[in-house]
Amino acid sequence: MESKKTCDVCIVGGGVAGAALAGYLGGSSINVVVIEKNLTEQDRIVGELLQPGGVEMLERMGLQHLLDGFDAQPVTGYALFMNGENFQIAYPETNGKLNTGRGMRNGKFVQRLRDNMKLQQNVTVIEGSVTGLLEEEGRIKGVTYKTKGEDETLCLNAKLTVVSDGIFSVFRNQLSNPQKKVSGHFLGLVLKNCELPYPNHGHVIVAKPSPVLVYPITSTETRMLIDFPGEDAPRKGEELKNYLLNTIGNQLPSSIRNSFTEAVEGGKFKVMPNHIMAARPVMKEGGVLLGDSLNMRHPLTGGGMTVAFTDVYLLGKNLLEIADFSKSAEVSSAVAAFYKTRNSQTATINILADALYGVMRNEDLKEACFNYLKRGGSYSQEPVSILSAVSRDVKLLIRHFFAVAVYGVKNILSPFPNGKRLMRSYNMLKDSVSIIVPLLRNEGFTDVNRLRAKL
Numbered sequence: 419m420e421s422k423k424t425c426d427v428c429i430v431g432g433g434v435a436g437a438a439l440a441g442y443l444g445g446s447s448i449n450v451v452v453i454e455k456n457l458t459e460q461d462r463i464v465g466e467l468l469q470p471g472g473v474e475m476l477e478r479m480g481l482q483h484l485l486d487g488f489d490a491q492p493v494t495g496y497a498l499f500m501n502g503e504n505f506q507i508a509y510p511e512t513n514g515k516l517n518t519g520r521g522m523r524n525g526k527f528v529q530r531l532r533d534n535m536k537l538q539q540n541v542t543v544i545e546g547s548v549t550g551l552l553e554e555e556g557r558i559k560g561v562t563y564k565t566k567g568e569d570e571t572l573c574l575n576a577k578l579t580v581v582s583d584g585i586f587s588v589f590r591n592q593l594s595n596p597q598k599k600v601s602g603h604f605l606g607l608v609l610k611n612c613e614l615p616y617p618n619h620g621h622v623i624v625a626k627p628s629p630v631l632v633y634p635i636t637s638t639e640t641r642m643l644i645d646f647p648g649e650d651a652p653r654k655g656e657e658l659k660n661y662l663l664n665t666i667g668n669q670l671p672s673s674i675r676n677s678f679t680e681a682v683e684g685g686k687f688k689v690m691p692n693h694i695m696a697a698r699p700v701m702k703e704g705g706v707l708l709g710d711s712l713n714m715r716h717p718l719t720g721g722g723m724t725v726a727f728t729d730v731y732l733l734g735k736n737l738l739e740i741a742d743f744s745k746s747a748e749v750s751s752a753v754a755a756f757y758k759t760r761n762s763q764t765a766t767i768n769i770l771a772d773a774l775y776g777v778m779r780n781e782d783l784k785e786a787c788f789n790y791l792k793r794g795g796s797y798s799q800e801p802v803s804i805l806s807a808v809s810r811d812v813k814l815l816i817r818h819f820f821a822v823a824v825y826g827v828k829n830i831l832s833p834f835p836n837g838k839r840l841m842r843s844y845n846m847l848k849d850s851v852s853i854i855v856p857l858l859r860n861e862g863f864t865d866v867n868r869l870r871a872k873l
């Protein structure tokens with residue numbers, strides 16, 4: 419192997435996080451190399467609803483223009499459906515300004531991010547696969563890679579290697595102690611010319627046995643994601659088709675049923691596993707994790723890209739402040755500061771995603787949650803401010819989470835308590851605690867035993 423090049427920052431993977439970081443570092447004096455294994459546009463069902471908090475992060479990095487020009491759709495709030503009832507919750511305003519998210523084709527958006535990084539004079543983009551991280555005496559010194567279509571393995575030395583190789587990362591083990599768990603799968607369909615009951619809204623259908631998400635991704639296309647709980651992916655075939663048409667189809671709002679049936683009959687399904695993986699980074703000189711290789715949560719709340727852009731912003735800002743990239747201590751402290759501060763900005767997104775998924779899998783809790791949000795005012799506005807990542811206040815999230823459970827208890831016990839109702843209420847409270855406590859622990863809130871004792 420021959421050492422071909424040296425750079426300040428090598429980014430492994432030019433997807434959502436990697437390409438955004440390259441764009442943010444663009445125009446600086448930092449010499450950046452991005453190695454991406456496939457630069458062609460992908461047809462993916464992931465990362466197609468960007469919450470307003472993610473849009474805000476792009477604005478902070480001067481990258482918000484990348485949301486224009488590819489038919490991305492503004493999203494202004496959420497609509498919830500359950501047992502024939504429905505209601506809408508608008509995203510909150512900040513200082514009189516409406517916060518909006520975007521529905522989009524992920525592949526098109528990633529190409530926008532990539533086109534932008536290719537324009538940057540200080541960024542070199544290589545189409546090729548990283549085959550290993552160069553590690554010497556506990557320090558990451560760069561990568562080995564193969565350019566597309568070539569057999570030769572090359573070396574690239576880097577003062578910092580940013581690993582952003584996504585959901586199936588093969589390098590995260592070298593930079594963290596991950597505990598990855600599959601909580602289910604999403605089956606994705608594209609509905610054509612579908613009339614959404616609430617245009618420009620994310621739709622959550624609180625179906626049985628588990629939720630369905632619907633949102634616009636272009637002016638003529640609507641994404642539907644159907645949850646399949648458990649570790650096994652749904653098997654394509656007639657049985658699946660029947661399940662979709664009969665069990666799921668009957669629970670959908672009537673205005674979308676025809677386009678749903680057409681999409682199912684068309685048979686173009688894509689299936690992806692949904693992971694939960696808390697960030698457990700290990701500080702190693704010369705290396706840092708970003709995006710899904712660092713941290714994953716259930717996609718129910720569409721929070722992944724917002725976490726990724728928050729991390730890109732926090733890490734990128736620290737890197738831009740480094741006066742001399744050859745001083746490894748400066749690079750290490752920029753990385754350490756990123757790992758230390760990120761949690762305060764990403765914890766609510768991570769906790770809410772899997773807490774809400776837990777709620778959706780529990781009959782009593784999901785009914786309580788639906789009815790709680792339906793009350794409107796701060797009962798819906800504050801939780802949606804967390805969902806949209808406009809607010810990142812963990813206390814607010816915990817307060818609403820338990821308020822939902824207490825509200826559910828009140829409803830179960832009325833008009834009068836009896837033994838069976840008391841037992842149901844007790845179980846619901848217990849389930850709430852067992853949903854939220856591990857999620858709080860994942861985010862570093864270790865003093866949760868006191869909370870458990872109180873309840």
Ligand SMILES: Cc1cc2nc3c(=O)[nH]c(=O)nc-3n(C[C@H](O)[C@H](O)[C@H](O)COP(=O)(O)OP(=O)(O)OC[C@H]3O[C@@H](n4cnc5c(N)ncnc54)[C@H](O)[C@@H]3O)c2cc1C
Nearest residue numbers: 431433434435455464465466467548584709710717722723
């Ligand atoms: C079913 C599903 C739905 C989702 N929906 C949403 C949503 O609506 N909203 C949202 O915000 N988030 C959503 N997410 C999460 C979101 O997609 C991710 O958080 C986000 O894409 C993470 O970005 P990333 O850069 O880490 O990974 P990616 O965008 O996947 O980028 C990783 C890149 O690394 C490249 N790569 C991999 N290995 C190598 C290698 N060895 N060498 C070179 N390159 C390599 C890949 O080709 C890829 O381009 C969803 C996730 C799932 C599973």
